[in-house]
Amino acid sequence: MERVLVTEGRTSFFAPVQDENAAFPPGSAPIFYNRRMEANRDATVLFCAAVRPSDYLDAMGATGVRGLRVANESGTPVTINDIDPGAAAEIRRNAGEGVEVTCGDANALMSTRRFDAVDLDPFGTPAPFVDAACRSARRYLCVTATDTAPLCGAHLKAGMRRYFARPMNTDYHSEVGLRILLGFVAREMVKYDRGIEPLFCFAREHFVRLHLRVRRGVRHADRTLGRIGYVMQCTNDIHREEAVGLIPPAAVCPGCGSSLRPIGPLWLGGVNDPDLIGQMAGLLPGMGFGTERYLSRLLPLLAEELPTSSYYDYHEVAKHLRASPPTMAVMLERLRAAGYGATRTHYAGTGVRTDAPADVVEAAVLGV
Ligand code: SAM
Numbered sequence: 001m002e003r004v005l006v007t008e009g010r011t012s013f014f015a016p017v018q019d020e021n022a023a024f025p026p027g028s029a030p031i032f033y034n035r036r037m038e039a040n041r042d043a044t045v046l047f048c049a050a051v052r053p054s055d056y057l058d059a060m061g062a063t064g065v066r067g068l069r070v071a072n073e074s075g076t077p078v079t080i081n082d083i084d085p086g087a088a089a090e091i092r093r094n095a096g097e098g099v100e101v102t103c104g105d106a107n108a109l110m111s112t113r114r115f116d117a118v119d120l121d122p123f124g125t126p127a128p129f130v131d132a133a134c135r136s137a138r139r140y141l142c143v144t145a146t147d148t149a150p151l152c153g154a155h156l157k158a159g160m161r162r163y164f165a166r167p168m169n170t171d172y173h174s175e176v177g178l179r180i181l182l183g184f185v186a187r188e189m190v191k192y193d194r195g196i197e198p199l200f201c202f203a204r205e206h207f208v209r210l211h212l213r214v215r216r217g218v219r220h221a222d223r224t225l226g227r228i229g230y231v232m233q234c235t236n237d238i239h240r241e242e243a244v245g246l247i248p249p250a251a252v253c254p255g256c257g258s259s260l261r262p263i264g265p266l267w268l269g270g271v272n273d274p275d276l277i278g279q280m281a282g283l284l285p286g287m288g289f290g291t292e293r294y295l296s297r298l299l300p301l302l303a304e305e306l307p308t309s310s311y312y313d314y315h316e317v318a319k320h321l322r323a324s325p326p327t328m329a330v331m332l333e334r335l336r337a338a339g340y341g342a343t344r345t346h347y348a349g350t351g352v353r354t355d356a357p358a359d360v361v362e363a364a365v366l367g368v
Helices: 035-053 065-074 085-094 106-112 127-136 148-152 156-163 173-190 218-225 274-286 291-305 315-318 328-338 356-366
Strands: 003-008 009-015 057-059 078-082 102-103 115-120 138-144 192-205 205-216 228-233 240-244 261-267 341-347 346-354
Touching: 003 035, 003 065, 003 228, 009 065, 009 078, 009 085, 035 065, 035 115, 035 138, 035 192, 035 274, 035 291, 057 065, 065 078, 065 085, 065 115, 085 102, 106 127, 115 127, 115 315, 127 138, 127 173, 138 173, 148 156, 148 173, 148 205, 156 173, 173 192, 173 218, 173 228, 173 261, 173 291, 173 356, 192 274, 192 291, 218 228, 274 291, 291 341, 315 346, 315 356, 328 341, 328 346, 328 356
Parallel strands: 057 078, 057 115, 078 102, 115 138
Antiparallel strands: 003 009, 138 205, 192 205, 228 240, 228 261, 341 346
16 A cells, blocks of 8 residues: 655644545545545544543544544544554554554444543444444543435435434535434433533534533433424425424424424534633644634634524525525624624524524515
C-alpha cells in the first residue's frame, strides 16, 4: 500500500494514497481516510480539549487519525481500535508511545471495557454500535452518522429499520435527521437508567455529529425520556407543532384543518450547551486547525440557535407565497418586533428558527 504523510491540526500521520480515478476516493483505499471529514475531527479534538475526558476510545480507527489527534492535541489518554488487522497495523505504525491500539469488534470491546469518552465513527449508520457504546461510555459519547438519506427521510424504509422512527423529507430534513439519531441514542441509553445531555451537535454536508454528556441515574433517564416526542407537520402548509411523549396525538392544522403527520419519535429541545460552545470558541484560535474558519462561524451560530425542534426555510416560504424574500436581518427583525424569538440556524443559510406560529412567519416574509 502506497502511503503519504498527511498533517491535520498539529498531528502528522501516514494515510493511504487514494485512487484519484475512483468514484468515491475514500472507499478506494484498503484503509479508510477521508480528508473531507477534517471538520468533524477538528470539532471532536476541540470538544475533548474543552471537556478533558480522563480517557477516550476511538472505536473505529482506520488510520487512527481521530484518536491520534485527540491524544496529541488535547492531551487525553486514548485507545484506538479497528476490526481490520491491516488497519490496526497501520494505527500501530502511526501511533507513538502511550497510545493503546487494539484489533477487534468494537461491540465486543465496548461490552467488556468502560471508557470516560467513547467515539463511534463508522461507515454509514452507527445504529448497530450504539447499545454497546451506551454501556461503555462513562461521561461522554460521540457519534457520527453518514447515512443521511435514511435519517432525513429520503430512504424512508431504511430509516425506519435502523432508527425505529419515521422521518419525513421536509424543508428542515437535515435537522430531522440529527434529531432522529439523537432520539435513537436516547432510547438506547435510558434502558440502562442513564440519560443524555446534548452538548455539541451539528450537521454538515453528508454527516451528522453528536457530542453528548452521559448522566447516571433514573432521574436523568426520565428527564431524557421527557425530551422524546414528535414534530407534528401539516402536509399542506408550513404549520408544525411539537408533541412530547411516546405516542403521537391526533392533531389538525389550525389553518387548513387537515391531519398533522407525526415525524419521529425524535429528540425535542436544545441540542447544544451554549456555555461549553463558548468555552470551545475561546480555545479555537490556539488550536491550529485547518477548518478554523468554518468552526469560527459554526460555534456562534450553534450557541445562539433557539431550542425549537425545526426551522423555516423562509426563501421556500416566500416562493410558496409568490413573494420575494426579505434579507435575513429584516426577517429576524420582523419576527422579534412581533414579540417572538428568532435566530439563524447552522443547517441552512436561509433557515430561521422561531417560536412564532406559521401565520406570523408568513406575515414576516410578506412584511404585513
Ligand atoms: N475514524 C476514522 C477517521 O476519522 O478517519 C474513520 C473510520 S472508517 C469510517 C470505519 C472503520 O471502522 C473502518 O476502518 C473499518 O475497518 C472499521 N470497522 C468496521 N466494522 C467494525 C467493527 N465491528 N468493529 C471495529 N471496527 C470496525
